[in-house]
Amino acid sequence: MQSCWACPLHLQSYPDRADPADPDAELRGWLRTYATKHPLHGFRRAWAALRYDERRDVNKKNVHRLWKEEGLQVRINHPRKRAGQSSVPFVDADAPKVVWALDFQFNSTVDGKAIKIASMIDEHTRLSVMNIVERSITSDRLVVELGKAFALWGGPPQVLRIDNGPECQRSRNSPG
Numbered sequence: 001m002q003s004c005w006a007c008p009l010h011l012q013s014y015p016d017r018a019d020p021a022d023p024d025a026e027l028r029g030w031l032r033t034y035a036t037k038h039p040l041h042g043f044r045r046a047w048a049a050l051r052y053d054e055r056r057d058v059n060k061k062n063v064h065r066l067w068k069e070e071g072l073q074v075r076i077n078h079p080r081k082r083a084g085q086s087s088v089p090f091v092d093a094d095a096p097k098v099v100w101a102l103d104f105q106f107n108s109t110v111d112g113k114a115i116k117i118a119s120m121i122d123e124h125t126r127l128s129v130m131n132i133v134e135r136s137i138t139s140d141r142l143v144v145e146l147g148k149a150f151a152l153w154g155g156p157p158q159v160l161r162i163d164n165g166p167e168c169q170r171s172r173n174s175p176g
Contacts, residue, residue, distance in 0.1 A: 027058070028066055035072045042074050043067035091159045093123035100129055100157040102146075104137075118142065120149065122157070129153060 022028070034046050047063040050056045067073070093099035105117040116137045120130040130149040132141075150156045 024062075024066055027063075028070055030054075031063070031066055031072060032070060035067075035070075040074060043072070096122055096124050096127075097153065097155075097157045099123040099159045099161060101161045102130075103163060118145070120146075123161075 030050070031043075031046055034041070034049060038045070043064045044060070046067065047058065047060045050058050050063065091099055099122070100120055101123055102118065102120040105119070106114060107117065108114050113135065115133060115135055118130070118132040118137055119128065121128055130145060132145055134141075
């Protein structure tokens with residue numbers, strides 16, 4: 001310690017000196033107990049409880065810093081809509097004519113012109129119920145072909161799964 005007087009260095013710059021205790025230890029403990037009692041409250045409500053209920057003069061930024069350092073961040077779970085999930089209950093194809101699936105494929109011929117393929121199968125028997133191969137399949141044409149398939153197979157199935165292609169959506173100008 002005699003060397004401190006010889007050099008113009010402050011005594012606290014030496015590492016052999018023990019660090020003082022955490023001045024915020026009591027506040028950290030209070031925040032941890034508050035967070036366990038009120039798991040859905042954030043640091044703002046904890047600060048308000050300190051300031052108004054406990055009558056303590058504390059800085060909001062200090063409470064926020066301690067709240068983050070203690071890992072007390074409240075995670076809010078926002079259930080998000082996931083692609084591919086439906087709100088309609090899933091129906092299992094456990095018998096014939098329960099679930100039919102209609103799907104559209106797009107391909108091109110050798111000359112480069114596009115063709116559309118609409119195929120409908122029974123998901124239980126894997127039997128092809130309807131096939132349409134055309135250069136253009138309109139929604140009116142699809143309704144006519146579905147009516148023919150339903151008449152041929154003794155009525156519609158309990159569930160008809162269809163993707164949301166442009167053929168399945170009526171335009172705003174068309175009636176019905």
